[in-house]
Amino acid sequence: MELKVLRNFITVVEEEGVTAAADVLRISQPALSRQIKELEDELGATLFTRGTRSRTLELTREGRLLYRRAQEIIELADRTASEIATEEEIAGDIHIAAAQSTVMRTVAKAMMQLRAKHPQVRVHLHDDYGGNIAERLDNGLADFGVLVQPTDMSRYDFLPLPGGDVMGVLMRHDYPLASHERITAADLKYVPVIAPYGVLVRRDLSGWLKQGNEELNIIGTMNLLYNASCFVEEGYGCAICPAGLVDTSWQSGLVFRPLEPERHTQLAIAWKKSQPLTPVAAAFLDELRTVI
Incomplete structure (x- = not known):
């Protein structure tokens, strides 16, 4: 072909x-x-x-x-072709496939430092969940992947990213659970929820829930929180999600309540062991190490 x-x-x-x-x-x-x-x-x-x-x-x-x-x-x-053309200079494109998370601020700081030194650098972000992120890494379509842990990292080199996201429930301000300061597993027992696909696959809440995912009343899955938040606004249900990714100010009509006991996500940025980094990707990794 x-x-x-x-x-x-x-x-x-x-x-x-x-x-x-x-x-x-x-x-x-x-x-x-x-x-x-x-x-x-x-x-x-x-x-x-x-x-x-x-x-x-x-x-x-x-x-x-x-x-x-x-x-x-x-x-x-x-x-x-682009990488070969820019092999001798720190310029060109960096492709990052990432789970949605506030820890991307760390990645952004590193990219800011890199562009301050090398203005010809550009970043391309691809938001997705673990399985698709790993596929893009394996296929060479992403230089780096930001993956929620635990994930099988045996095929990659990686750096843990500092911080993490508090997990909780996004809901309308007039939903009955909005009066709670924190949400327990018992509170969620009959609540219709949209859950992140990756959370379900990794069974992130299996220790928090007595019976695992089967205990949840799942009425949908997502990998982009903004789209799911539109469903929440319209009254479709609540969403299990990390904090800080959508507007929950009083004007939004939405509220976020953390889980009790508290649950945090941990993330790492990964790259393929067998794939040499381009000069621009290696320079970005150097900046990321200084930020971390």
Whole structure:
């Protein structure tokens, strides 16, 4: 598979048709159709079917898989070219995949110090949860991953990050539990909650709850708290989450109550053992060590 063909395939997907994609790419429609047909022949799979609208194309299951992988391949190729071009100077891009946490302030301070010395540095943040963060690290799509602990770190080098997040419950100000100063496991027994996907997978609350996750009335999962907070505002339920990530001032209509006994998250920043750091990534790590 040629990178040029994969780029053209991505354009066909995003433009929802060969004709529109050919106009964007400034190539003939027959030439682009031929590229897609040769790609299908190479893979032995049909990538598109005709959509409900006669002029649109829809991805098949195989097409959706290729679209996802093609985006990763192109991103990795572009990053490699950029890193080679800036190999001799401290400049270029740093990709950080991270769980949402207030400890990212430490990471931000290190990046500020680095940019003060090397203004040509840029950071790209990708918010996600543990499994996807590890996948981006393993695939080379992230230089660093900020992971909630405990996590299997055997494939990585890492630094523990100072501090941590107090876990608690986000709710509307008029919810009955808002009158409590702290939330116990008994308080949550029948409360409909949206829970972070990573918290459930790692079973972070298994020691706090007598019966583990099964004790919770889970009505949804999340990996981005802001989106979940919109559901909380609308009365869908409460959210189990870290403190300090969304507005809980009196104007917001939301309140946060910590768990009792208190629970904290611990995080670490990781990078692949087997992957040499680029000069800009190594410089960032030096700054991060000074901040820590």
